[in-house]
Amino acid sequence: MSPTTPAARDRLRIAIQKSGRLAEPARSLLASCGLSWRESRDRLFCYGETLPVDLLLVRDDDIPGLIAEGVCDLGIVGRNVLVEQDLDAQAAGRGARLREWRPLGFGACRLALAVPEGWAWHEPSQLAGRRIATSYPQLLTRWLADNCVEARVVVLSGSVEIAPRLGQADAVCDLVSSGTTLAANQLKPVLTLLESEAVLAGPAADLDDVRGELAQLLLRRLDGATRIRHSKLLMFQATRQLLPQLLPLLPDADAPTVMQVDGEDRLALQALCHGALTWQRLEDLRRAGARGLMVLPVEGMLA
Numbered sequence: 001m002s003p004t005t006p007a008a009r010d011r012l013r014i015a016i017q018k019s020g021r022l023a024e025p026a027r028s029l030l031a032s033c034g035l036s037w038r039e040s041r042d043r044l045f046c047y048g049e050t051l052p053v054d055l056l057l058v059r060d061d062d063i064p065g066l067i068a069e070g071v072c073d074l075g076i077v078g079r080n081v082l083v084e085q086d087l088d089a090q091a092a093g094r095g096a097r098l099r100e101w102r103p104l105g106f107g108a109c110r111l112a113l114a115v116p117e118g119w120a121w122h123e124p125s126q127l128a129g130r131r132i133a134t135s136y137p138q139l140l141t142r143w144l145a146d147n148c149v150e151a152r153v154v155v156l157s158g159s160v161e162i163a164p165r166l167g168q169a170d171a172v173c174d175l176v177s178s179g180t181t182l183a184a185n186q187l188k189p190v191l192t193l194l195e196s197e198a199v200l201a202g203p204a205a206d207l208d209d210v211r212g213e214l215a216q217l218l219l220r221r222l223d224g225a226t227r228i229r230h231s232k233l234l235m236f237q238a239t240r241q242l243l244p245q246l247l248p249l250l251p252d253a254d255a256p257t258v259m260q261v262d263g264e265d266r267l268a269l270q271a272l273c274h275g276a277l278t279w280q281r282l283e284d285l286r287r288a289g290a291r292g293l294m295v296l297p298v299e300g301m302l303a
């Protein structure tokens with residue numbers, strides 16, 4: 001049960017956020033891959049029951065370091081945190097130690113540069129000599145260098161958007177999702193430095209022992225789970241000659257399985273659709289000759 005027992009190294013250990021935006025979705029995604037755990041009394045460690053895959057519950061900022069030090073094998077963290085810390089490690093001469101193993105399709109946000117609403121924004125050179133507040137100094141510094149802009153980076157650990165109103169900065173570089181926080185502080189986003197989402201982070205090299213096999217198994221399940229997250233199985237019947245009209249109505253579907261029902265003409269089709277199957281689409285399919293339309297949830301898939 002303890003994370004320090006010698007046997008723990010035969011087990012895969014994944015760091016996830018203890019509480020915060022990514023905590024619950026990360027855990028549900030791993031649970032949808034068939035993992036379940038027993039939680040330690042201090043609620044910092046979860047011992048894998050169905051597979052030897054344990055969880056360490058931590059602050060998200062600690063996740064890249066825990067993987068780099070080998071305390072954990074993998075982690076679920078925002079790309080914004082992973083890239084920032086990797087740039088930091090490179091700046092300190094430690095080289096690229098980690099890589100993004102998979103994007104996970106939740107926790108979407110972007111790292112944006114925002115200026116006061118009253119500014120007429122044209123181009124990056126307007127930031128020359130200005131102060132920009134951010135919690136992402138490495139990403140901002142790289143962007144400034146790429147755009148040949150010399151500006152002062154003011155590092156703040158939180159409440160970045162208030163800095164211009166307090167006279168601490170002229171512009172900000174922070175995470176944006178709905179844009180509400182920027183608007184509440186009379187700021188407007190003008191550029192995106194990084195599109196982010198939660199990612200599975202791991203070491204730059206593959207794991208090469210029993211943990212490598214567990215990681216491969218997990219990746220296969222994750223790929224299946226992320227692929228079908230918004231997918232549904234569509235089933236219907238139609239006559240063979242109507243297929244040319246029906247198939248174009250399913251541009252988001254995998255190649256359908258076609259089965260003969262009776263005689264030559266009547267077919268039963270099943271297709272995995274990755275886009276929304278709205279009433280409108282079902283009605284369009286019916287008008288084109290589909291009958292007995294049925295939409296089914298997909299619980300799992302292994303390619």
Ligand SMILES: Nc1ncnc2c1ncn2[C@@H]1O[C@H](COP(=O)(O)OP(=O)(O)OP(=O)(O)O)[C@@H](O)[C@H]1O
Binds near residue numbers: 019020059107176196
């Ligand atoms: N609107 C948003 N603002 C901030 N982060 C967001 C937003 N939407 C999605 N995210 C993602 O969620 C991640 C975690 O955000 P959260 O606010 O929970 O972090 P935190 O306060 O640093 O948590 P911790 O206590 O673990 O350090 C961010 O790094 C980012 O990848």
Ligand SMILES: O=P(O)(O)OC[C@H]1O[C@H](OP(=O)(O)OP(=O)(O)O)[C@H](O)[C@@H]1O
Binds near residue numbers: 158
């Ligand atoms: O575009 P929005 O939907 O408004 O989201 C963006 C805000 O959310 C985050 O802050 P958070 O709520 O985590 O507060 P904190 O930065 O003070 O922790 C981020 O740092 C922005 O301030």
Ligand SMILES: [Mg+2]
Binds near residue numbers: 059060061
């Ligand atoms: Mg944090």
